[in-house]
Amino acid sequence: MNPESEAATESEQTEVGTAQRSSDVDTTAADRPLGTPRVDDAIIEARDLDVYYGDTQALHGITMDIPEKQVTALIGPSGCGKSTFLRSINRMNDLIDVARVDGDLYFHGKNVYDEDVDPVALRRKIGMVFQKPNPFPKSIFDNVAYGLRVQGKDDGDVEGKVTTALERAALLDEVEGKLDESGLDLSGGQQQRLCIARAIATDPEVILMDEPASALDPVATSKIEDLVEELAEEYTVVIVTHNMQQAARISDRTAVFLTGGHLVEFDDTEKIFENPQSQRVEDYITGKFG
Numbered sequence: 001m002n003p004e005s006e007a008a009t010e011s012e013q014t015e016v017g018t019a020q021r022s023s024d025v026d027t028t029a030a031d032r033p034l035g036t037p038r039v040d041d042a043i044i045e046a047r048d049l050d051v052y053y054g055d056t057q058a059l060h061g062i063t064m065d066i067p068e069k070q071v072t073a074l075i076g077p078s079g080c081g082k083s084t085f086l087r088s089i090n091r092m093n094d095l096i097d098v099a100r101v102d103g104d105l106y107f108h109g110k111n112v113y114d115e116d117v118d119p120v121a122l123r124r125k126i127g128m129v130f131q132k133p134n135p136f137p138k139s140i141f142d143n144v145a146y147g148l149r150v151q152g153k154d155d156g157d158v159e160g161k162v163t164t165a166l167e168r169a170a171l172l173d174e175v176e177g178k179l180d181e182s183g184l185d186l187s188g189g190q191q192q193r194l195c196i197a198r199a200i201a202t203d204p205e206v207i208l209m210d211e212p213a214s215a216l217d218p219v220a221t222s223k224i225e226d227l228v229e230e231l232a233e234e235y236t237v238v239i240v241t242h243n244m245q246q247a248a249r250i251s252d253r254t255a256v257f258l259t260g261g262h263l264v265e266f267d268d269t270e271k272i273f274e275n276p277q278s279q280r281v282e283d284y285i286t287g288k289f290g
């Protein structure tokens with residue numbers, strides 16, 4: 001179906017990720033972050049995105065592109081809006097009563113805030129992993145199979161899909177032979193990899209991670225970091241982290257948000273950490289504040 005005929009079927013729910021963007025909204029110079037916020041291979045494009053909680057504005061005019069199959073890190077001091085931006089990508093902010101979004105956010109060129117977008121379908125393509133591992137009180141197998149069953153993808157090969165997801169999440173070796181045991185009996189690091197397996201079982205394109213290693217010990221953290229880098233061969237990963245060394249180690253590009261909900265600079269990770277353009281970013285990454 002071409003973009004024009006898709007646009008014509010306004011009354012139907014659009015399968016996100018297939019349409020073309022109908023208009024490109026440029027941003028004002030004042031809002032434009034330093035660095036190279038626009039890229040050619042973007043899968044997600046935020047344009048002039050504002051997010052409010054009631055009367056409080058948490059994000060101001062965010063314009064940035066997330067490149068496909070790379071790791072993009074979002075860093076910045078507490079309360080600067082990193083999680084808010086992450087949640088706005090797959091419309092998780094819809095679940096917060098007082099949250100309101102202005103501006104545009106395109107996924108494969110389709111504005112995810114268009115009325116014809118089904119947020120549940122969107123979240124199948126843009127999965128999320130949270131700070132605290134949150135496996136269901138079910139077996140390891142059922143945790144991973146859960147999304148497939150909910151989506152009616154229980155097509156006889158659930159076992160194969162569960163095995164593949166556990167393998168991609170670098171957990172299979174540790175749980176083989178005990179898939180019937182409770183996911184809650186795994187260690188914290190294993191639980192987080194189980195949640196990652198659950199997120200990738202349904203074959204999303206993008207995985208959003210909100211400080212996925214902050215509750216883990218250094219060994220488990222290192223496994224998650226290795227995994228994130230591997231995942232980027234097949235998926236687009238956007239990760240919020242408080243840990244600047246972690247952002248420097250695992251990400252291709254880094255976005256620096258600063259107090260008040262402004263994106264100040266977005267560039268290749270190496271550039272951000274070695275030669276940032278903004279003095280405020282330099283001060284932040286050298287630990288002068290934040």
Ligand SMILES: Nc1ncnc2c1ncn2[C@@H]1O[C@H](COP(=O)(O)OP(=O)(O)OP(=O)(O)O)[C@@H](O)[C@H]1O
Nearest residue numbers: 053058076077078079080081082083084085096098
């Ligand atoms: N559900 C909510 N209701 C009201 N205000 C909120 C809500 N969630 C976040 N905020 C506010 O929005 C701003 C940005 O919060 P957000 O959690 O996005 O920041 P953050 O950079 O991810 O912070 P942290 O690093 O501490 O997790 C903060 O001022 C916060 O208090």
